[in-house]
Amino acid sequence: MAYRAREGIAPADVALAVVVQRMVEADAAGVMFTANPTNGRRDETVVSAAWGLGESVVSGAVTTDDVVVTDGRVMSRTTADKAVMTVPTGDGTVERPVPDADRGRAVLSDDDAVALAALGARIAAHFGAPQDVEWAHGPDGFAIVQARPITALPEPETAPPTDWSVPDNALYARASIVEQLPDPLTPLFEELIDPAVAHSLAALMHELLGEDAVRDGDVGLPTVNGYAYYRYTRSAMWRMTAKTPTAMKLLVSGGAQARWHARAHPAYAAAVARWADRPLDALSVTDLLHGVRFLLDAGTSYYTAVQTIIPIAASSEVLLTRFYETLVRRDGDPPAATLLLGFDSAPIRAERSLYGIAEWARGDARLVATLLGPGAADALLDPAHPVGGVDADVWREWTARFHAHLAAHGHTVYNLDFANAVPADDPAPLLDALRFFLRGEGADPVERQRRSATRRDELAASVRERLDPLRRKVFDRLLAWAQSAAPLREDALADIGLAWPHLRALLREIGRRLVSAGVIPTEDDVYWLRSAEILAADPVDVEPRKALWRGRRRATPPGLLPQGSWWDLMERFMPTATTEQSGPVIRGIGASAGQVTAPARVLGGPADFGRMQAGEVLVASITTPAWTPLFAMAAGVVTDVGGPLSHSSIVAREYGIPAVLGTAVATRRITDGERLLVDGDAGTVTLLDSTDTPAAATPERRPSWPGLLIGAAAVAAVALAVRRARL
Structure with a gap:
């Protein structure tokens, strides 16, 4: 009745069915999910089993054996210590202790589990959807008591990756662009972005640092477990380090700003204009794909130019x-920001x-x-x-x-x-x-x-x-x-995304044509193809790629690879932690001063914007300029990725709200509504509702401002300025 009321179903619109079934004199019973409810995988059947009637399983009175079956084989099993079982009596049921010999014995053999999974597959095929099945085993074998659709089944995903080895002796860093690419890349973008970045980086280095700064194959943006990394050969790293004085000259001369304003931005706008008004229906798929590459290359070249602005x-x-x-600062003075x-x-x-x-x-x-x-x-x-x-x-x-x-x-x-x-x-x-x-909940920005x-x-x-x-x-x-x-x-x-509306329009047109040709079921599946598959126009099952992407998204990618080398010394300068954190205090970078206690709102992306309420702490993987309207609602900001000079910190300071960035784990550790104490001065987020005990070892974090090297540069610059002032 409560369910009907909640769903708005009138009592007069329903009828009650009474099912009478013959009682199975079960020696074992349990539940079977024909898709794994933990990871969503449709090729895994999960069977829970206990001795006696199924009542003890459904009520949770007993810890069950759990068996995972895939492709007719038992992939894993957990055998529990089953203390009680439910058995029938003349006028009902009663719980009794499980005989000692059976407590630790598996209820189902491998053959039994495989046979039961086969029954489940037939039931799921009959109903056309994964099923939650109740089963019993009696004198006549297995009996199916009930089957119903699985509710709230997650999208299928693979296990998160644990191997972060790299295929060569190069250096890999999730820096700069990581704030724009926090997730694993989709296949088409992964294929096209690497050569685009390699070309634009090499062109910039040649122009600013000389033709010998980088060579073919020295730089790029490959992926490791789907995550984008800047890749530099070790020889290129040393050559570019030697060019630091030249780069510093550019930094202080204002040349980078002039180059961006007078050349890079106009060139990007002109490239976008070339494709802005083309009639897409008159173009072939090859032409459309060429447009995607052209606009992505233009956007990548612009982003590379922007990287000369950020250091300024x-x-x-x-x-x-x-x-x-x-x-300068005295007690009571505002912060420098x-x-x-x-x-x-x-x-x-x-x-x-x-x-x-x-x-x-x-x-x-x-x-x-x-x-x-x-x-x-x-x-x-x-x-x-x-x-x-x-x-x-x-x-x-x-x-x-x-x-x-x-x-x-x-x-x-x-x-x-x-x-x-x-x-x-x-x-x-x-x-x-x-x-x-x-609703009048935001302050006047003017x-x-x-x-x-x-x-x-x-x-x-x-x-x-x-x-x-x-x-x-x-x-x-x-x-x-x-x-x-x-x-x-x-x-x-x-303006990095200036080309993106047009680029996405080209891809939507490609997707529409591929749907019409039966290659993919939905237009958005075009992002999960590769360019050769688009041109071949043969049907492609992209669901395994989506499952792989979802599993990878649960990983915490290291900021630097390979791990365990001198390269790790640079970790303190990375925009995210790479160490898993436990306990009630999450540490990051204090990027905007102040403290606030407020409930959390964890947003996975723009589709969640409507869930944000005034006075909540915005918790997200990253925030880009497109997230700015939410800062007017937020009491504080916590991110997985970012630092004191990222967009999140700059806007948080403008709004006067505390921000702790670069935690790496916030979106996985924090839940909606959880009370947080965000301390932007200390760079900590305290989970006030947590029952965890503090971790035995506190993961080392980077200083709020990049440390020794930048500090030395600051001292040197001030000394130089003072010296010049005395002359």
Whole structure:
């Protein structure tokens, strides 16, 4: 009755069936799942067995034997110590102790388990879906008592990988691009991205460091267990290290910024424009695939150019922070990050745009009610068909404003792998963020930015007043450099996905044609093919590839490979921990100061945006500029990947919320609703509801700011500035 009420089923609409079955005088009984409920694998049958009637199994009164059968063979078994069994009496049942000789004896032989699994396979085939089967074994053999569909069966997945060996003597690092690629790569993206990165990296190195900096085969972006790694041969690493003085000259000269602004970005925009308006139905699959490669190459070249911008923002902030913390800051002074707040950047402009749409929409109560309702994105954004009785002119204006927002900001990526949607082709997450503003739960971003700028300018003025002329001169130089560079990283990263809406449109067209040809069942399966399979157009079963991807996603990839070498010394500079953590305290990088106690909201991706509630701690693998609207709702931020100069930290500081990044394990250790104490100063997340005891050994973490090398660089730079000031 409670179930009917919850599901809205009227009592008059149902009929009660009474099943009368002959009692099986069972010497053994149990439950059988014709698909593994733990990992979702459809080729594994899991059988649980106990002595006596099945009542003790269903009630949980006894620990069962468990057998896993695959392809007619027992793959694994666990034999339990079965203390009790249920047996029939003249007028019911009773629990009795299992004879000592049977307590540790297997209920089913291998042959019995295989025979039972075969029955299960026939039942699943009959109903066309995996089944939860209750069985009994009596004098006449096996009897099936009940069969019903398995509920909440996970998607099938393989076991997570444990072997992280590499095929050569090169050095592998999950750096820089890891913030855009936190998951295993899908097959088509994996195939196309490696040569694209190798080409763009080599071209950049040749231009900036000379033709001898890298050679063919020196660099690339291969995968290990599906995860992307930058790969450098050891000889290339030493050659590039020798070029460090040349790279430093570029860093301080401003050449990288000019190159990005005057060359890299215009070239990328021009490449995208070449494919923006082509009629896709007039192109062959070969042409479409060529377009995918062309746009991916253009995007990769742009991203490689952006990597010359990131060190400028990073170095300028680190140097200013070191100087401020060492020679300027007094007790009670705000942190150095305050000096870099309140500037405009692409994510902030996107947030202002969305907030402005919400403010305009609030002028029409019927429009607000419609947008806060359950309508699908397609219906809510169709200008020709108003919904919910909204005036036609108001509706056209609403859709025009939102589509203009998508045109300007809809290319920001949640994940660089092109199998993941962008807002332009899946605006549902943006609508969820808009609803937050419509409910009045978000602060005005214009006012927040104004307050940040005021605090920034007041701190800078107070610092200048108390410094002697020499330190003031150094402070002014460092401050001017850091403030000019502060928006660069976010502006540069925001346009990485400029080609992605068009690139994904090409792939959707390929997918549509392959579905029509019977090659794949759904358009999105195109991402699980390889280019040769697309061109061959022969049917391909991609489900095993998806299962492999899901299993790999449960792994924690090491930041550096091979493990156990001198290369591990660089681990402290990586954007994620590589050590598993246990106990109630998770350690990461304190990237935005402050403390907060609040419930967790674990988001697997943009499809979960609608679950976020105001005042919760945002827990995610990564956050990119496309996640920025959620920061207005969050009480704090915790990520698996990231550091003090990543997008998460920059935006968290702008919003004044604590952030702990680079934990590696947050999304696997933290559950929705769990109370967290996020300490952005200490770089810790305490699981307040945890019953775990602290780990015996605390995993070593990197310092909040990259340590010895950057510290030495900061000291050297300040010393140089002071020396020049004295001349």
